[in-house]
Amino acid sequence: MLKLPIYLDYSATTPVDPRVADKMIPYLVEKFGNPASRSHAFGWETETAVEEARAEVAKLVNADPKEIVWTSGATESNNLALKGAANFYAGKGKHLVTVKTEHKAVLDTCRELERLGFEVTYLDVKEDGLLDLEVFKAALRPDTIVVSVMLVNNEIGVIQPIAEIGEICRAKGIVLHVDAAQATGKVAIDLTALKVDLMSFSAHKTYGPKGVGALYVRRKPRIRLAAQMHGGGHERGFRSGTLATHQIVGMGEAFRLARLEMGAENERVRMLRDRLLKGLSDIEHVYVNGDMEQRVPHNLNISFAYVEGESLLMAIKDLAVSSGSACTSASLEPSYVLRALGREDELAHSSIRFTLGRFTTEEEVDYAIRLLHDKIGRLRELSPLWEMVQEGVDLSTVQWAAH
């Protein structure tokens, strides 16, 4: 039986895998000790659990467990990485480089660094959402100290060329931070091969609990950070605060499952995603946003031209999806990511992000395809833009009464 609404927003968050939840629960009531308590068995027990989880997180990305620092999530990891590295290396220079399509947790942290006297270059991407390496190289300066580029984009799912970016940065002695919140369990990450110095992780995008994440901090060559959270000196001074054992155990189990199952899971999800794309591609004027090759298998971001995103979301309320249009926020700004791709406004306002996952079924995908066919047709009947296009009017030549 099909249960409505259908969840197709796995990039916003994922449910905790029941196997993960089972593993977490004992650490709330029975095994409640503070992992920092060195004087009794309550602490020893949870310290062991925390270190096992750390080893699992490290194993997924082929790192040393000593390189993993627990945080409250990828937003905190991004803050710690960027502010921590910028502050520590400020003596070498004051310039950072990032990309316009980064997550707000990176962009807003960069804005804050600008207020503190740093200079940040925000690079454009190509039409397919990928960073042009020549543009990237040209942006680096002798005083560039930190570069931040995400591995997988949260809106359009494209995979940035991190390996090449790492080589370029390492050759110039620039610290490279990578936000990998959307990447774990979706793309293989090998930190012994990648020349990445700092990498942010989140548990809840990979079937773990919300409220926990990690920052990878490379030991060879050693990367230094100025701590942003001060206190008891936990996590070797990088991040003070009592460790949330149950959350950490959950993240460890979620990342262990991701390592074991990602091969099979990605193939299954890719098949469903391609089925969705195929099912929608016979609708006229449908455009995929972002490159389809360099892309994670679970993401499909589509613009349905001449239909406004928010009204489409309203029409397909049986589907839990995201719209690129931020119409609800009074700003009436379409997605800044799609803007950065150079999409026309009427396409940027008409985008829907479908993200599939571990619990998505073929039946759900087929339901979504039928619903969209039906509703797109109805909304286009209502759309003056659609009518004009049918009459052969070129919308770019129309003098709009902007308001």
Added chain:
Amino acid sequence: MAYSVKVLDHYENPRNVGSFGNEEEGVATGMVGAPACGDVMKLQIKVGKGGVIEDAKFKTYGCGSAIASSSLVTEWVKGKTVEQALDIKNTQIAEELALPPVKIHCSILAEDAIKAAVADYKKKHAEQAVP
């Protein structure tokens, strides 16, 4: 976002969707908004003897509140003279549909659509009257 019952009703069952031929007797068109802003409204009125609006149709590209505002306006203008139609204010539309503050611009756009349609009518009417 939670929509009011009236917005949902107009969105699910929009009144008077469609277009008149621009050459039809007494038809005037108001098109307001821009794709860049995320909403475009086209309101058409069919004006009969004595300047009375006999029929109205709309098409709207925009959010649910924009669709509901324009649907409502087509109901309200019918039977009014063009001068009376100009008395419809965005505040009345917003109140009727219980629009939240972030959606007030939808009602403003609907009011603008009426003004634009009436202006188009007057322009055409003047052209016809002169010779």
